[in-house]
Amino acid sequence: MGNPGLDIVRKYMRNIGSTEQPSKAAAHASGLGGDAAANDLHGLFDPQEDGHVREYWDRKFAAEGKIWGETPSRSALCALEMFRREGLCEVLIPGSGYGRNSRLFAEAGFQVTGVEISEFAYQMARQDDPYSCFLLGSVLELPDGAAQFEGIYCFNVLHLFDRAGRQRLVQRWHALLRHNGVLFVTVFSEHEPTFGVGKRVEENTFESKIGRPVHYYSEEDLREELSAFELIHTDLIEEPEEHGEGTHVHTLRYGVARKT
Numbered sequence: 001m002g003n004p005g006l007d008i009v010r011k012y013m014r015n016i017g018s019t020e021q022p023s024k025a026a027a028h029a030s031g032l033g034g035d036a037a038a039n040d041l042h043g044l045f046d047p048q049e050d051g052h053v054r055e056y057w058d059r060k061f062a063a064e065g066k067i068w069g070e071t072p073s074r075s076a077l078c079a080l081e082m083f084r085r086e087g088l089c090e091v092l093i094p095g096s097g098y099g100r101n102s103r104l105f106a107e108a109g110f111q112v113t114g115v116e117i118s119e120f121a122y123q124m125a126r127q128d129d130p131y132s133c134f135l136l137g138s139v140l141e142l143p144d145g146a147a148q149f150e151g152i153y154c155f156n157v158l159h160l161f162d163r164a165g166r167q168r169l170v171q172r173w174h175a176l177l178r179h180n181g182v183l184f185v186t187v188f189s190e191h192e193p194t195f196g197v198g199k200r201v202e203e204n205t206f207e208s209k210i211g212r213p214v215h216y217y218s219e220e221d222l223r224e225e226l227s228a229f230e231l232i233h234t235d236l237i238e239e240p241e242e243h244g245e246g247t248h249v250h251t252l253r254y255g256v257a258r259k260t
């Protein structure tokens with residue numbers, strides 16, 4: 001017997017895989033919504049609007065593979081503990097990359113949906129994390145009301161957009177979270193060594209790597225960005241990484257917020 005929910009999700013994935021998704025993912029997919037959700041998800045992929053962003057990340061993943069290794073980020077472990085305590089089940093991971101964080105949540109029993117713009121990363125994620133559901137497309141195109149998630153975990157994606165894009169993304173999250181749902185987001189802080197390096201694109205936004213402008217968040221800035229939510233907690237978190245220039249530690253800012 002077919003699974004209508006899974007069919008709905010497949011319809012809106014750019015590359016419809018020939019392999020069957022496992023039952024856990026199928027059950028998850030069926031929870032994404034009915035026909036209304038299917039219509040809403042139409043247009044998730046917009047290659048023109050995000051062409052240069054997709055190319056940047058595709059090139060990076062093609063050249064460097066699993067850039068940040070196999071292990072999940074430190075903040076994902078914190079978010080996992082918090083989401084468990086809150087008794088959450090359905091989690092959205094915008095900018096899911098090759099699945100190192102989605103896999104953590106999926107293996108812990110969460111129903112996970114990842115959204116990723118790079119087809120390269122999307123294909124790696126589908127291979128490495130068969131239990132999550134992945135959508136290929138831009139997080140900015142996530143429609144209102146397509147699904148109601150209980151939690152959102154987003155690692156180092158929000159700071160990649162310009163001011164208008166960041167506001168739009170936070171609005172998307174607000175629309176996609178259920179009442180009482182929890183957002184856990186990490187971004188670059190002004191304590192990053194690359195703050196102020198490269199071309200200034202906007203206020204506190206610099207292109208230290210060509211083709212990848214980053215907005216560096218102060219605490220006040222993040223509080224304002226998340227003002228539609230009830231901010232539960234914000235602080236700095238150190239995130240060690242080993243890639244490109246070798247071992248280094250990012251000083252990220254995180255925010256945990258609730259939709260009230």
Ligand SMILES: C[S@@+](CC[C@H](N)C(=O)[O-])C[C@H]1O[C@@H](n2cnc3c(N)ncnc32)[C@H](O)[C@@H]1O
Nearest residue numbers: 057095096097116117118137138139155156157
């Ligand atoms: C810094 S990486 C973090 C990846 C992942 N969160 C992780 O920690 O492994 C940013 C990710 O966001 C993705 N991305 C950038 N812009 C996006 C967009 N508009 N929609 C969806 N994904 C996007 C990139 O392709 C990349 O995978």
